[in-house]
Amino acid sequence: MKHLLLPLAGLLTATLLHAMPVTPTDDAQVLLRLDGDAGPRATVRQWRQQLRQNPLDRATALRLAQHGLHEARRLGDARPAGQALAALAPFGDDPPVEVAVLRATLLQHLHRFDEAIALLKASPTRPPLPPQGWLLLASIHRTQGRLAESDRACDGLAASGARFHASACRLENQGLRQPSQGLARWETLIGTPGLDAPTQAWLWASKGEQQWRAGQVHAAEASLRRALSLNDEPHTRVLLADLLAEQTTRLREALDLLLPLALSDAVLVRLTHWGERLAHPRTADWRNELQARQTQADERQVLGLAPTHGREQAWWWLTRDPARALALAERNAQTQREPIDLLIWARAAQAAGQPQALRHALQTAARLEIRDARMPAL
Secondary structure, rough: EEEEEEEEHHHHHHHOOOOOOOOOOOOOOOOOOOOOHHHHHHHHHHHHHHHHHHHOHHHHHHHHHHHHHHHHHHHHHOOHHHHHHHHHHOOOOOOOHHHHHHHHHHHHOOOOHHHHHHHHHOOOOOOOOOHHHHHOOOHHHOOOOOHHHHHHHHHHHHOOOOHHHHHHHHHHHHHOOOOOOHHHHHHHOOOOOOOHHHHHHHHHHHHHHHHHOOOOOOHHHHHHHHHHHHOOOHHHHHHHHHHHHHOOOHHHHHHHHHHHOOOOOOHHHHHHHHHHHHHOOOHHHHHHHHHHHHHHHHHHHHHHOOOOOHHHHHHOOOOOOOHHHHHHHHOOOOOOOOOOHHHHHHHHHOOOOOOHHHHHHHHHHHOOOOOOOOOOOO
């Protein structure tokens, strides 16, 4: 999924759900600062103690689970997300709606997409999904390449009263199908009176990503820079860095964009790869951390657990061992089918000299109605 994973939910949830508990959806969103601060650490210990005494203390469970999700994203480690799920487990298989949405967000982070979808389905014992839940459902279906089902979730979002956000949701899906069309509609949405800067930034970033898929590289860069000027957040920085890195003379610019960010897996793999090419002095530290995370990922697979960062692993091996990258990309594409997943799959097949695998990747993209000018030709 996008790196960063739910740009619409991540940037628009706050404007939709002032009453809902905060569900962080990108690495820039800070719930607690724990490094060197004994106060917040004590607060987390207090929450855990309260849950031991009363596992059904909903407010405390939500706070602890939100913190675990943030830590999982900040550290690139799945364990805090697992601990967060454990904090919500006492609410059973049909939890209150706010618990269901946060639990589904955690499952989405762990790439347990079908479980997340099942949790978000309507239940006769709880109120309808809030806008945040519909946004999450649309994003998960989009990640799976199930655009028709994502469209229906966008319709649910409209029915929940969030018509502006539903329009953006539908436009994002349509931009996957026909990236060269509908670009002016993004500016129409951006011109909607009363939008805050983060919402405008998300719209500009979505337009920029669509322009890149349409082959409009310079226009895409301008849109992404406009987005960053409005809201400097990790997803847009990574997206712009990738665009710059494809222009070999701008690799230093790409790396510099990522230096201020937390070391998520997507950031770390890029810093290490580009740092090696540029002989950056911090490369050895990045490589050591990346190797430690890859060892952990290998251990998860030995235990029979699905890899949660298959895209990043395939990206890493693309220029080092194309055959290994292809195997990883094919496995990743069984669950994640965003344009970037299909692109890495196709490029790995091409680099490995596997025309049949390349044909399979291109046919999958066509079947899913995803168009991308960056895809290699047969």
